[in-house]
Structure formats: C-alpha cells, structure tokens
Amino acid sequence: MRIILLGAPGTGKGTQAKLISDIYQIPNISTGIILRKQIKKNKKIKKIIESGKLVSDEIVISLIKKRISQIDCKTGFILDGFPRTIFQAKAMQKEKIKVDYVLEFKLSINQIIKRITGRRIHLKSGRSYHIQFKKPILEGKDDITGESLEIRKDDNILILKKRLKEYKFNRILLMNFYIEEKNKKRLKYKVIDANEKTETITSKIKDIISKKY
Template identity: 50%
Template sequence: MMRIIMLGAPGSGKGTQTQLLSKYFYIPFISAGEILRQESKKNEKTKKYIKETINQGKLVKNSFIINLIKKKIKKKNCFDKFILDGFPRTIKQAESLKKHIKMHFVIHLKISTDNILDRITGRLIHEPSGRTYHKKFNPPKKKNIDDLTGELLSKRKDDKKKIIITRLKEYKKLTKPLIKWFKMEDLKKNIKYIEINANKSIHKINKKIILCIH
C-alpha cells in the first residue's frame, strides 16, 4: 500500500514529481485541481460555486472536495495506491481526509522564492491532462507541443510575477501550520513526513524522493 500526499508551493515542481513517481511506481495520481476543473464542467451551479470560491481566494468546502476525491479513487480502482496532488491545503482538510482515508507518506518539496519565480514564469501546461513542462528545465520534445497528444501547450493566466508573489504569501500562511500538523502526525506514527530540497534538478529531486520512500 502506498498512498502519498505531494506538498509544495506553486512552482516547486510538485506536478512534475507527481507524474514521475506515478510512472516509476505504476500508481495513478489524483489532482485536486483537475478534479475541480472536471467537476465545474458538469453543470452551471457547480461551475459557479467553484469559480466564485477560487476567485475569492478561498477553498471549496472540505466535504465537497473529499467526496470528489473518494469518488475518483473508487472510479480509478486505486484505493491501495495513489498519489494525491493539491490536497490537503489546511489542517481542517487534513483532519477531514484522515477520517476517511489513511495516507502513508507526505512529500514536502521545499524551494526558495527566487527559484519559484524562475520556474513558474517559464512553465507550460497541457490543459486537458494537467501535464506540465518548462521552457528551460523540462522542455517538451517539440517547442510548445505536448509530447503525448501533439496538442499546443499554453501558459496559465496566473503565472505572472505579481500574482505568483500573492499566491506564495497565501500558500505560506496556510501551509506553515499544516506542516507542523504533519510533523506531529509523523511523531505519532500516523504518517511518514519527508522533506525534500527542491532547489536541485528534477532528476536529483526524483531520485531522493524514491530513496526516501523505499
């Protein structure tokens, strides 16, 4: 059994490492952001709730996202093994998750603000799948083209320096107490908390994560 939470600031390489670990261990990954994007397409009421909540800088209700994650796990038939990306983001969310699903590892990618700004401003995404690339550090095989589908890559609208700095401040405010909570859970043997220096290359980071999990 291998249930992993990926934790890291925007631009820490969380999405890239999630994809690499998924391929290495042959386990599916569940992106909270992607779940919300897909859910918002189902009906106007849900779309309005998700959009308004995110635009206000708030988080959707714990019960709402937990139920979506549980459905996704069941649908993918991956209850024993999966990687959770983008959730939990607060202690309340972590406690809510703990009530329903026992997680085994928390991988926390620590990175400097300068490196985050450098990484995000060069980031490219394949919107339908959530795959991420970087012009400098992780470029696609063909310029601005997704490796698997051949579709055009794009930049996220919020990948601008001013917006990034605001997002980082909000992330730190929410995540600092969450990290303390995970460390306490580690002491209680409820989960294994692993801190990784994410200022290094993608390959070195990935190798370190795999060694720590093994």
C-alpha cells in the same frame, strides 16, 4: 502506499507525482487537474480559480473523496497538492483516509517565480513544460498530441504572490499537524530539496519509500 506531496506552486510536485505513479503503478490524483476539468462544467469554480483564490474545502474534499473511492486507489495513491489546509487534513483523518508518506517540496521564492512564469501547460492531460528548463520538442506544442500549450490564467506575478501568501499561512499549520502524526509513528514526513535535478529527487523519494518507519 498512500502518499501526499506538499509544496508551493512551481516546486515540481506534479512532475514527481507522475514519475512515482509510473514506478509504483498507483494513481496520481492531482487536485489541479480535477479542478481544471470542473472549469468547463462549473462557472463558480472557474471564477474562483481564475481570480487566484482557493476553491472551498467542502468542494475539494467532495471531489477527492469521490476519486479515492474508485477501485484503482485500493492499493494506494498519490495526492498532488492536497490537503492544502489543516481543515482538509483533519477531514481526511476523520474520514479514516490513511496516509503513509507526506513529502514537502521546498524551493526559494525567486526560483518559484521563475518556474511559474515560464510554465506552459497542456490542459487536457496536465503535462507541464517550461520555456527554459523543460522545452517541448516543438515550441508551443505538446510532445505527445501536438496540440497547443497554454499559459494558465493564474500563472502571473500578482496571482502567484497571493497564492504564495495563502500557502505560507497554511503550511505552518499543516507542517505542525503532520510532524505530530510522524511523532506518533503514524506516517513518514520528509522535506525534499526541490532545487535538485528531477532524477535526483525521484531517487531520494524511492529511498524514503523503501525504508521502514
């Protein structure tokens, strides 16, 4: 069960990735979490991320390939927000990384902006909260550790618009690539309405996974 979750920032991919990971007991691989861990180790990656740019394909592929090679990925995995580009998608195919499901999360620009600007993150775990839609038990504190929540430096309007512009360009190429793969019966490709309730989306994903090609 190898699943790719695609979608613009703020569409809820991370939330669903964690839920599906728990249900099916497969690892949730978030490129965002992997890269944020690299910020403390690599000044180059830190500068790229904080400027709102995307980390190079070569760096991301190297990190993802290393993670997928670990033993817990043998029965399946979830890739949250990867691949981001057509180059990465083709590189995965070249590396013979099989994909069973590609789920694209769609949400209006206005809703994305509202979600992103109100987002608060527990950086160590990647747990995400929102000042309006998903408040922590104690304001500004992670529910599990009690540690302070933070606003990611790339969660602001100017950087968000830059990220959305890049995503829109890459989405068209990725969509065409995976629709072609779907037509060849190599995987399932489905669009998810990210505006629905969390539990509704989870239920629909479970339904997609339970059905045969």
